[in-house]
Amino acid sequence: MQWKILLGIIIQLLTTSLAESDLDFEEDMLEDPIEELSITSTEIPIASSTIGPTITTKDYCHCDMEVYGLSDLNGVLKSPNFPGAHCDSGKCIYKVLPHPNMTLRLNIQTAEMSSGTTLKFWSIFNIDDKEYSLYHSEYYSLRGYHSEFFQKYEQFTTPKNVGFKVVLEMQKNTYAFSGFKMSFDRLINETSNHLCDRTHVIIGNESTIVTASKPFALASGCMFLLSPSSDGIKNKQEEMFIEIETESPTYVAIRSYDYEGLFSRDDYFDSNRTKLVDASKVEVIFRRDSSYTDSFPSPKITARLMTKDCACPEKRMNLTGHMSSVIIRSPGFPNLYCPGKHCRILINSEKNEKRMKKDRLHPVLMILSNCSLNEYDSLKLGSMESGRLIFRTEEKNMMPTKFLRPIIIDQQTLGVSYRATGISQMRYFEMNITKLEIPEECVCSMFNDKEYQNSGWLSVVIPKNCSTIHCHWKFSTDRKIPPQYMTIEFIMDKPSLKDIVYILTNTLTEEYDSELLSTKRSIASATSPIEFTFSRFTYLADSDAVLNISWKIVEACECSQEKVYVKVDQPSVLTSPNYPEVYCPNLVCRHTFYAPKGHYLEVQISDADIEKYHDFLKIYDGNSTIDPIITRISGQENYVTINSTSNILFFLFMTDESNGNKGYHANVYARPMTIDHTLGETHWIVLICVAFLTVPMIAGVIYFVIRKKENHRQLESLHNPTISYSSSEAGSSINIAFGSSNNGNNNERCNELYG
Structure with a gap:
């Protein structure tokens, strides 16, 4: 009776659960349109x-x-x-x-x-x-x-x-x-240290305070929306000039939008800066890292409207004791559509040679540039004293919002020439020229002062007391026939936190920070000189550092023969050019291997050290790249073995312009097709699977037949106890018989059964 009651309870619970799940599904279906609303x-x-x-x-x-x-x-x-x-x-x-x-x-x-x-x-x-x-x-x-x-x-x-x-x-x-x-x-x-200034601020042509500097308690900071005044809109004052006074770790973010309300750009500043943006809509926020819990001085932010135009910068600028830096911007900056302009700017630099000599200081100019130009626009910076061209972006499309490497030169008079084509296209440039005075022991190789065209090495000690030091070298080869390439290796011992190395070629721009400088690096170039710049700016290190550079000129790599006929029992060896030394840049090596008919090709790659993601070795099952690919190697691999399905294999080895590695070493064998090799590994996999499936089935059938027969015999024995089965009939070494009820006989038979 109890089990019947229990069964009834279980059935009732299951019915209730199913009903609730149906109800939940109906509720979900009804709630979908509500979610959209x-x-x-x-x-x-x-x-x-x-x-x-x-x-x-x-x-x-x-x-x-x-x-x-x-x-x-x-x-x-x-x-x-x-x-x-x-x-x-x-x-x-x-x-x-x-x-x-x-x-x-x-x-x-x-x-x-x-x-x-x-x-x-x-x-x-x-x-x-x-x-x-x-x-x-x-x-x-x-x-x-x-x-x-x-x-x-x-x-x-x-x-x-x-x-x-x-x-x-x-x-x-x-x-x-x-x-x-x-x-x-x-x-x-x-309370005053929690109180933000008004959020919506109307900006006119006079300087307007967005927020004043005062003690503030919350790291989350304050937000502001800056809108142009009605007079500013009427007078077509379409740009907003924002001045920021702040210091790390408090930073200011500026989000600007165009006249259609579309997002334009997002900028972050943790030091005193000025910014010119489209005045249509500007959002400003200041805050600091949430790990800081104490009060801090809020930034001072002011803004005013300006009229957008395409006028050139001032024709003459002066670097004096009171003005240590100048900023040169493209016409109408940051208006990106000022075509057909031609501007020339002269930058004079005031010198005080007596004081420099007395204090053992060396005057230099540091140049930082940031630009995005049409490929036919031209921006040039040159020395008005020597006539040497220092900087040029002609016929180069620079990445926007990325500062190029710093350039350090001796103090001198400079000239800037900017010419924009008549094409209405996004373009701008910004150049900062700063006068610095650095100790004489911190003067390294100036920009373009040293160019090496032969093999050699440098070991440069970077003193720990040099908070600002820059070194520039150029490595090149001028021989085109037969072609050559330049390769350099560099490593730094005890680099400081702010040490950076910039590597530039016509097609390559790379930066290496202090962590990367601690391991040996290799760069090669076959199409243009390698420009190497070491930079440390306003940072005192704990100890001296040593920068080691070696370079050499190597004959341009040539790929080995393209067609190789592999003989039986005579393997062919294939390596990357210059193996085991660093392989060359800009390689495209093609090799086709042929085995005799009735044979397939086995490739054993004993060593592969190929620059990951950029260089690769591909092997195809046929005579071209349209055939099925067997493997692609990019990175480090050892002891790789592959087989073809026919008597032909195609190798393709390609490299880019930098960071060559050791390459690869492979042996290629011709093996006889003792079985239908075209099935490959799939043939054996299928056979093994069939064996695994059929053997248990056959064993199960045999076991079932034997058990059935044995059960039949046991049943007959029960009905006729005098029947005895020998080993030849039942497959057993034990004879079983039932006789009379004599205890002695029974014990003997038990001994036969268990003994």
Whole structure:
């Protein structure tokens, strides 16, 4: 009776579970369109009569969109199911609307989210009765564990008439993270070190203070929207000039947009800088790393409007004791569409040779350039004293927003020539020329002062007291027939943290920091000289460092014969050019191997050291690259064996212009096809699989037949105990018989059975 009751309970539970799962599925289907509505409908009008969180929409995760109105002076925001695990998907939106007379403080109590889940923060305020959102930052976790990226700020603050929007987008919660919990408070009298200046700032043609320098307590900082004044728009003052005074670790971010509202660029500064941007819409934020908890001086930021034009820079600039650097920019900078301009600028440099000699100082000029030009635009920098060309970008398309290597030259008068074609295309340049005075013992090889065209080596001691030192060498070969290439190797002993080496050729630009300089590096060039620049700027090291460079000229590599006929029992050897030395750059080697008919080719690669990702060896099962590829080797591999399916193999070895490695060594054998070799390894795999399947089946059939026969005999023995089966019949060495009930006989038979 009890088991019947238990069975009834189990059936009832199963029925209830299935019904609930069907109901959940129906709810999910109904909630999908609601989720779309919550994503697209984000503009919520401010209503002073709002009491408590206003629920507007619901998404997949049962996440209510919460809007806290003016009467909500404090509240708590939580992720769905908190403190339980947040959901696997869904988007939740929380809004605390602006109050015209109160500031807002947001306190994050906990935030633990799964990988891919993001928590974004926005400031919200009204402009002409429309809500404007100003993005601040976000939390998100990586690699499936709690690791908020960007900044782990614990508090945010806003000025009066500014609110907050928090957006939670959830992903699969494998490790059951609990989500977030935070609270907000509205304050009438916010303390001064927590109070941000007004968020929306109107900028005119006079310098306007965006924020003044003052003690500030929250690392999350403050945000500002800069808009041009109506007079500025009327007068076509389309650019905004921003001045920033700050110092690390406090930094300022500037996001600018064009007149169509499209994002233009994002810049970060942690030192005093000026910036010229499109005035249509500019967002500014200052903050510092969240690891700093003490108060800090907020930056001073001012801005004013300017008129955009395509005028050339000043024709003459002077470097004096009071003006140690000048900045030269393209016409209309940062307007990127000023075609057909031709500008010439002269830069004079004031010298004080007596004082330099007395103080054992050496005057130099440091040049930093940043440009993105049309391939037919021309930017040249030259010496007006020697007539030597120092810098040129003609017929080169430079990468935008990337500073080129620093150039150090003796102090002299310079000339800049810029010529833009009539093509209306994005272009700009910016050149910073700074006068420096460095100790004589810190003077190294100046730019283009030393050029080496033969083999040799250098060992240069970099003194620890040289906070600024630059060295430049050029390595080249001028012999074209027969062709040659230049290869250099370099390594640095005890490099300092800020040491950098720049390597440039016509097709190569590489940078090596202190970590990379600690291991030996190799560069080769066959098409242009190698320019080598060592740079240390404003950094005192703990000890002297030594830079070792060796270089040599090598005859350009030639690939071995292209067609090789492999004889039986006489393997052919194939190596990369110059093996085991470094192989040459710019190689394209093709080799076709033929075995006699009835034979296939076996390749044994005993050593392969090929630059990973850039150089490679490919082997094809045929006589060209359109045949199936057998293997591709790029990196380090040893003892690789491959076989062809016919009597032909094709090798292709290709290298780029830099970082040659040792190469490869291979033996190629002709092997007879003793079986149908065209099946290859697949033939044996199929045979093994068939054997594994058929042998157990056959064994099972035999076992079943024997057991059935044996059971039949045992059944007959029970009915006729006098029957005895010999080993020849049953396959057993034991004779079994049943006689009378005599105990002695029974014991003897038991001995026969078990003994």
